[in-house]
Every structure is written in C-alpha cells, then in structure tokens.
Amino acid sequence: MDDKLMLMIPGPTPVPEQALLALSKHPIGHRSGDFSKIMAEVTQNLKWLHQTQNDVLCLTVSGTGAMEAGIINFLSPGDRVLVGTNGKFGERWAEVCTAYNLNVETVTTEWGKALDPEKIREKLEADKNKEIKAVIVTHSETSTGVINDLETINRYVKEHGEALIIVDAVTSLGAVNVPIDTWGLDVVCSGSQKGYMIPPGLGFVAVSAKAWEAYKTAKLPRYYLDLGKYRKDAAKNTTPFTPPVNLFFALQATLQMMQKEGLENIFARHQRLMNATREAVKALNLPLYGPDESASPAITAVAPVGVDAEQVRATMKKQFDIVLAGGQDHLKGKVFRIGHLGFVSERDILTAIGALEATLVELGGNGFTSGAGVAAAAKVFAE
C-alpha cells in the first residue's frame, strides 16, 4: 500500500504533521522581520532543549557538518586531542580531526561496549603539561546502540582543567538528559533529522564561554562554518548565509511540541520505548547487541542468529513497509537496528514488534512463543 511507510531508523526520523504542514508553506525572505521573529523564538527554545544559557547556533549542514564546525572553530593544527571510539561515529570524530591535522590519540573500546571512562582519566592524569586540548566523544553511539557515560568522562575532563569537552549528541539530545550547563559541556553538536523531529538539513552547535575563549586563538581554517559569524548574527536574530527557512518553520513547530510534552516526559518516553523494544527482542529470542546497562534510548541494535539481519530488514520493508537500519562497516549483515528516536510512540513499537514477529515466522524462525514480543512490550508499557 502506498504512503504507509514507517521509518524506524536513527535518522531521518518520522516527522509530525505540524512540521510537515510548516514545511509546505511558501518560503519567506530570510532578511525579513517575520523570519527574525521565528529565529528569536527558535533560539530561545533551542536553549531550553539544550538546558543552557550558552549560544546554540544553527547551521545549514547535516550532523557531520556540525561536528566539523565543533572542531575547526576551537583547535589549531597539531593540537593534541583524545577521541573516544567505540563505533562508527566515534571513528568519524577521529577522521575529522585527522583531516585537519590534529594530533589524534584514540581511546578505543570494542564496538558494542561503552567507552571506559577510566582509560580517559588515565590519559588526562598523565598529561601534566596540559597538552591535551580537547576530549571528543560520541554520547549515543548510533552504530551500535550504546550510550557512553558522558557525565563521568566529563568529570575527568573538568579535573584536567585545560581540555575542552566536545560532544556528538546527535542521537542523545532530545532523547536523554544532556544538561549542558549543569555538567559544563563546552561544545555540543546535533542534527535536525534526529530528536528534533524534522527532516535533515540543519545542524546545531552549542558553545560555552570557555570554548569561545579557545575560538579566539584557534588557527584551523574556517569560513562557511566560522561560528563567530553565526554568533554575531544570531544576536540580531539573523544568519550569515541563507538558512533553510522552511526547516525553521518546522523547527518552530516541533520545539513547541517538545515544550508542551516537557523534557522529563520526553526522556521518560524514550526510556520506555527502549525498555519495551529490548524486552520484546529478548522475548523473541533474538540476541541484543550490547548490554542493557549501556543501552541507548534512541536505538536498539539486534544481532540475530539463525536468520540473516539483511533478510529481516528486507522482509520488514516488503511486507510491512517498516524501514529498519542495517549494520555499518563490519556489522553489515550481522545486526539490524530499530530506531525509536523523536516522533515515536508506544503504538509504533507495538506495530514494529508485531511485524518483526511475523517476519521471523515467515523466515522460518520459531524459537519463541507466539505473541511473546508484543506481550513483553505491552508489559513494559503497562508498568
């Protein structure tokens, strides 16, 4: 059936009707008073979402563009940086830093496990000359469905005193608590097609006063992504270059929705969606990739045995119009990933789990009691 597509990937995520309607409006001039009014509201609400008084700047980029902006504005060639890697996106941080000739030291944990904050602490404690300029981590590692212990890592960075903490919060912001001011996070990057519930095209960078100090002496080349330009213009509720005005309409709508729901409720909903998904997958006798203790509220990775992950995805798509994500790099064909980020409700999880069971039946899997997945999810929702 046409027009029944259900996206359960970790971005782009589903878009609510208010945002779709906003997107369909005629564009307006970005130098108009009307646009400035929208930008003023959006900027305030972004600060609310980020739990910060810091600048939160909007760039016309995907999440990776926000990450790149988060590096080039605050560092200089040859700077020593620690990058936590335990999946595809941590590795991307290392690639961005290497591309800009930073002195990159990775602190690695195998895919599927959380970063070990103690390994980062050891490196920071050993750095008596305070040469480490930044500690760079992915909060929710989307490739594996693992959440890293940002709070503890950040505490060690604060004990070091010198290094900035630069965070990819692309699939944690709007799903789990990221209290920027309480923790003192310096640079926090995110992208519109994730927790923001709008299509791809906007990237966001939150910048602390300490990071702005580093900006003054940072020597990496920058032009389009020079955050100083965005900061200066944001103070006048405008942007240095033409912004995607319709995405701003949509963002205005979804930020209002988020305020209505409330941060605590948003976090609790994602927690419930995650718990229900994980309990259902267990009940269907499918191994989860990664332990419950470090599970991301945005995405659940499953490593099926006896059935091929790509076949599960193909059948889910063909029979039920539900799109799941596959594995990345060496996990290709080994895992599939169920996104439950953003505009996702309990009904969506029940639907996806029901369809997953039907898919397993079709593919000849039978290591579970009929209805066990939906029953397990329903039990979590009833709690």
Ligand SMILES: *Cc1c(COP(=O)(O)O)cnc(C)c1O
């Ligand atoms: C989606 C995502 C990104 C950004 O990817 P883009 O394709 O550039 O938007 C970065 N980090 C994580 C953890 C992500 O999930």
